[in-house]
Amino acid sequence: MKRIMHFLTKLYPKSWRDRYQVEFGALLEDVNPTGRTLFDILKEALAMQVRTQQFGKTMAITASIGLLLGLFTWLVSPNKYASRALIKIEASEGDSRGEIASGVTRIATTVLTSKMLAGIIRKYHLYPAELEKWHFEDVMQEMKRNILVAPIAGFGSRADHDLVGMQVQFIYTDPVVAQHVTEELVSAFMSESFEDAQARDQQKGVTFRLIDPPAANQDPVSPNWVPLTLIGFFAGALVGLPIAFLRRGPALA
Secondary structure (H helix, E strand, O other), rough: OOHHHHHOOOOOOHHHHHHHHHHHHHHOHHHHHHHHHHHHHHHHHHHHHHOOOOOOHHHHHHHHHHHHHHHHHHOOOOOOEEEEEEEEEOOOOOHHHHHHHHHHHHHHHHOHHHHHHHHHHHHHHHOHHHHHOOOOOHHHHHHOEEEEEEEEOOOOOOHOOOOEEEEEEEEEHHHHHHHHHHHOOOOOOHHHHHHHHHOOOOOOEEEEEEEEEOOOOOOOOOHHHHHHHHHHHHHHHHHHHHHHHHHHHHHHO
């Protein structure tokens, strides 16, 4: 940690280092470095660089700050994993796509109730940190945002390429928990489709058949460091543009 701390001092402007580096280094020897210490040293070094450098360097510094913040966000954000199941939708002969979609919507509305989601949250102890800070309704909304139920067309073998299906997916910070929750959702969909088909015995309806069961995927779907660092870089550059012009203005005058 102390090596990192001394390395960060090299980010200070050369004129400052020529004058103060020896005294500052001696002071740091008596410091027990923490993450906050490193952040403060980096922050002051970059702030001093912005105050002492010219237009292009100011832009480069603020863009670098944004890039570092993007990387920091990536490092501290928890990994999230998606578990997905594929379901084949079997409809009555002659059903149109619209009727099939209506049947799927009807079943999804019946399955994804607040009572059902609340039961899953309690059973698997989901979102413990959020439950300490948020209302339970807000936690359920967060869970809904991590559930994907979407239609799929054109999957399967060449013989059944026109079959209609859907995917059920849940995203969470633990891949095994994500798998278990997806299994619960799939089971609820399958059960409800069976009951729906029985209730509509003489009418048109849809039933589900599991094609690809959910798995504990070990590859995280987020966070993605590439967009985070790019967003940070360009945001930093945009912030640096007016700062550079404001610093340049008095000099031009």
